[in-house]
Amino acid sequence: MQQRGKILRDTRTGPGLVIVDGHQYSFTLEGIWRSSEAPAVNMTVDAQFDETGALTALLAVPDAQLAREKADEAMAAVKAHGGQLAARVGMGTLVGTGLLAVAWFALNTVSVQLTPGMKMGMSLWKLLGVLNASGDAMAALSGNGGSAGMYGVLTIVALAGPAASYFVRDARAQLANCLPLLFLLGIALAFYSGISSSLSQAQGAAMAFGGNGAADVVGAMTREVMRAISIGAGGYLGCAVSLYFAATGVLKFFAKRG
Template identity: 85%
Template sequence: MKQRGTILRDTRTGPGLVIVDGRQHPFTLEGIWRSGEAPAVNMTVDAQFNEVGTLIALFAVPEAQLAREKADEAMVAVKARGSQLVARMGMGTLVGTGLLATAWFALNTVSVQLTPGMKIGMSLWKLLGVLNTSGDAMAALSGNGGSTGMYGVLAIAALAGPAASYFVRDARAQLANCLPLLFLLGIGMAFYAGISSSLSQTQSAAMAFGGNAAADMVGAMTREAMRAFSIGVGGYLGCAVSLYFAATGVLKFLAKRG
């Protein structure tokens, strides 16, 4: 029978001492120690006992084996916590939240065709940095987005919204599923307002210097530039998942209220 133990005292000045399952056992190198390396304090070992519980052999446990065992234990713990989380929140909410995070942080929300062979894009998170620092979506093309500020805080809160109903018993907590969609609508309106304000100021300046003809020319150039903008994969995915969360949240709220 083998059990895991730890060396308390090595054999350099006399018999060694190993603790196994709370009990201490003295040992010597001759006949007991079965490994090529010398026993050392705090070394992990496998202790073998006979039928009457007498220590008959000690084997040093390699570091690689200990690392594998710890990794296996960590994986078991992660799987257990994951199963608990799935049981509490549901697979749909977890998958949806993961897809939404991918759409907002990793995929392009907006793409711009600069030339026939060159297209660039920005994720929603980077666009939030642009909105926070300048309010001008055009600045995204040059990568001038900075800190997301309060917009970033609101994005994280919206992302966590669908999980609220699993921690708050009130039926109204189901409406927190609408937060991602409301956030996207709010950000869209903020960008639209910023672009409209920029265009109005540009046309006003053009009219002041060149009259109506110059203002019309600026407007035509702006409309042509805007045609190069398109919604990216992240934009479509984020909208689809946000609509799903909003619909399920409203339906669950109505069902609980009914």
């Protein structure tokens, strides 16, 4: 029998702890953990049990699979109410919102070139988990994160923004089309501020212990890190759709005011 669970405690200092369907189970790497990556707190896993209910195996669920499952759930909901929803909010808005969901949840917003032959990508949703968990965007380079928290709430509000004008008659509701773009700008600023703060602290510590020479070395490493970060397909798609929504919203606002 297989069920979904979440890691509550990793195995760095002793046995790990996983919660499945409200029940907690202790586990070790030997014989139980079946994935190449180490278990981490808040990681989603597939837990396997034998006939007696004893935990026999744990496998990490890739982020891409989780994103696909969320997209499948969203598509199922759209299919169930698609006709009514499309008639109410318009096919363009519905398709654009779907593309935003794919860009933010399923595609990589940023990619990090770790080695010449190895690149790691992260979706916007994963970056939000990092920002919410620690406020330290540099932690994203190690793939550590957790719940999106308040950032997740803002994500849903931004996704729902373009549909607001179909439910509120006031002309100003058209400006809610700008919410996805404003959300992206805010997240980009938070991410950049987190990286800048972390690197500034690293340079300050290096100067305190090693003088200007050490600070110069950290500065050179900083430039290499920044060059290794690039925008992924999700970032470009999210920006394009957000700009489209913002432009149409502003134009419709002035048209209704005029």
